């Protein structure tokens with residue numbers, strides 16, 4: 001087992017690339033999709049089921065876990081891997097994004113952010129130093145810098161000031177992270193949809209030096225067209241030999257477009273969240289199990305899918321248990337959705353390695369009927 005963190009690029013096809021991130025807790029095949037385990041659980045899934053879908057790494061979160069059950073309690077209990085029974089790599093987000101989107105009575109200063117918990121109203125403070133301390137207590141393998149992510153649309157001045165604050169916080173995160181062998185610290189590029197601000201952010205982060213680089217500040221309401229416009233230049237502004245992580249993305253066609261433009265890692269709540277609302281994602285598009293037309297349909301969600309849901313259950317059953325509000329509905333649809341997202345990633349990894357990404361992408365778009373199927 002390697003004692004260090006390293007990234008090896010194995011193949012490129014256009015701007016798309018495939019590789020392997022080695023960590024002391026195991027390898028991460030890229031391009032990678034990371035299921036979201038916000039409160040120390042991938043909702044509706046046992047950890048062994050998450051592993052069975054093909055996930056090499058999952059996400060935890062500073063904001064949620066510092067409020068409940070607290071990072072100190074998780075540390076006393078052996079750390080997040082032990083606590084949630086997941087022995088593979090864990091990446092934790094630094095909390096800034098969630099404070100701005102979830103907490104109440106937030107106050108942002110140069111020092112950090114003070115806020116009241118959305119759980120019980122208690123007062124808290126997050127700074128780069130405290131975020132590093134929390135992620136160390138959790139024991140996460142990949143730590144994210146503490147940053148500020150402005151909502152789009154925003155004016156040039158707001159985006160510039162926010163990015164420069166995040167770069168000062170990136171330096172403080174690096175200084176507080178220290179020299180943790182085998183653990184990685186990722187910088188987060190900001191700069192909204194302004195190319196020269198993105199370039200300034202990338203130069204600042206390269207000057208500090210990180211084990212990987214996230215593209216932050218996207219998937220915040222700008223829409224796919226603007227996101228792809230930014231992804232036409234942002235990955236290339238970052239070091240070619242380090243992993244590039246696009247935060248919070250996305251729908252299957254967002255993911256394919258991001259991999260095509262050089263992204264190596266992504267996370268999104270979509271497959272798990274939509275699994276709990278009766279929505280299934282398949283190679284032929286979305287299926288809404290609420291729809292009464294499934295009531296007598298004996299076919300599986302997807303005839304070609306090898307997941308347990310598609311192997312053993314009919315659409316009629318999935319429709320019934322959703323309508324009846326049974327817990328197994330969220331379990332079966334989440335499992336299928338996570339399996340499908342991982343199958344998408346495996347398809348792209350294989351296609352890039354074989355130099356046929358364009359053909360694979362063409363088939364991906366051709367197979368997808370629009371709307372409900």
Ligand SMILES: CNc1nc2c(CC[C@H]3O[C@@H](OC)[C@@H]4OC(C)(C)O[C@@H]43)c3nc(N)[nH]c(=O)c3cc2[nH]1
Pocket residue numbers: 036037038059060061093094095096097098144147148149188215216217218219220247248249267268269
């Ligand atoms: C959905 N769009 C989106 N998410 C973003 C994130 C958070 C990503 C985290 O939020 C959750 O996804 C909503 C995921 O579950 C947990 C575990 C909470 O962590 C993941 C970001 N995080 C930081 N630090 N900086 C950013 O600029 C940023 C931009 C994002 N855009």
Ligand SMILES: [Zn+2]
Pocket residue numbers: 301302305306307308309310311336339
């Ligand atoms: Zn399936």
